Amino acid sequence: MTLSPNLRAALFMAISMAGFTLNDALTKTVIGDMSAAQVMLVRGTFATIMIGLLAWHGGVLSSLSSLRRPLVAVRAASEVGSTLCFLAALAQMPLANVSAILQALPLAVTMGAALFLHEPVGWRRWTAILAGFAGVMIIVRPGFEGFNSYSLLALLCVAFCALRDLVTRRIPEDIPSLAVSFATALFVTVVGGFLVVPYGGWTELTVTSTSMLLGAAILLIVGYQFIIMAMRAGDISFVAPFRYTALIWALLLGLLVFGEVPDFAMLLGAAIVVASGLYTLYRERHAGKTQPVTDTTSPAMAPDGV
Template identity: 30%
Template sequence: MPAVPEKKQEARRAPARVDHPFKGIALVLLSTIFLGCSDVTSKYLSSSLPSIEITWIRMATFALMFTPVMLPGSPLHAMRTERLGLQLMRGTALLGSSLFFITGLSFLPIAEASATGFVSPLFVTALSIIFLSEKVGMRRWIATAIGLIGVIIIIRPGSSAFHVAAFFPIVSAFCWAAALIMTRMMSGREAVVTTMAYSALTGFAIMSLMVPFVWVTPSWSSIGFGILIGVASTVGQWIVVLAYRYGDASVLAPFSYTQLLWVSILGFFIFGELPDIWTITGAAFIVASGLYIAHRERVRRAQLLVLEERSPNP
């Protein structure tokens, strides 16, 4: 789901976390408002601009907003990395997450797209086994299966209500999960500013190559809405980063599901979309699955902490 470096060498490390969970929860709730507004605006703009062009405007805004972060030091220093391939793949994965989700929004009700987009914890569970050699117990696998059942309930493959575009938010969630896994793989080895730089510039560079083939001259209002998407999504992600300085991911992550509430409310008032019983039921399965996975992660970390405290010092 992006911090400003303090001073030269300090930029190589993330700021220390301060245990203040209620402040972290408040920031996560605030971030969901920004991210929800970004999603709703993306859907609104998709009626007049191609998803590739919307994504390009979003990435261009992200890159422009990030430029002042790089300027106080050396831009070349910010781009210095020991994991170039992994940084480029992570940036591409984040781009894919945005592009596929915005494409899905142009075809699907926003509540449906948002609910299915929240299956990323399920993909993280599977990918962490392959790339991080993590052990996943039976209960987490059951929770993962429940989340997948929720997805099936929402998209209803084989029914007359099924739309092939329902797979776009799912692919978006997979890309997001892949980016999270790569972030973990680089944790402690790469500066936050470096990772953000590659996220911004990789996405902007790729979309700049694609957008000429689908270009539609936007109106001034469309440009304004496009910039709003970029600002809202960037600020939302930045607030998430701030939030995670004050609490554990397992505590804060469940509150990100309130974004479903905001997009459902805005979707009703702006697009006249009311989530049907299938979307509500499926979303309940997905949220329950995500909450349980977050709970098991908290339990696992507590157990690891106990083992570390019991182990003799060398």
């Protein structure tokens, strides 16, 4: 049976989201035994080497001199902030809860584009944004039983990621995306190295922990390669909603690997966030935008050092 281009692209997108979420699961397994800074350093080293090889193969390393721009530095700093918040939240929260909160990223980027880049956003999308963040509040549950203060770090992670993605849209098109990814990964890795001591020092690496972090880095690359294949194979309007399969993977992995059973409030809030994101995507398409905000956010909707 031969799949149509759109169905093949949807499959690629689902595989990409699985790769990103498996990376999160492996990282969550390791983060209990070592600091976030050490995770950034070790995983970042593996990822930087692999991205560097891809950049070398693609002939973009010669463009690294063009990266000396303030926007590239702001993007890298935003990625550092989001990674630190994400790892801290991931260590103390169920995987699915963190993933559900991060699904609000496209809504945050849409809001940021309206407020700071003066992009037109009508009342329907503003309503969807407000509904989406109401869904996030249901997941977070501030002031109620079950509230986890680390969920505020997940929200701060969304803010850092939104800043990262808004800045990325302002980086000149003549700078290759792979070069920006390499520079960001390198910066995150170096900052992780500097923070190892302030974050509690070095924990001896075992074969298991090293293998998991290597596997996490490989899964990041797999995720990025499959999302590129997805965007090239099918129509973006058909493929983009399948990014939300990341939440399904997070629910399954949380249940099967960590024994995390989602409660009703989490499922309700996640459903509202995803529905709001899908409606925002629909409205952006209906408004005739050639590059919807939802398509310009980071593929994994999470910090990954690239």
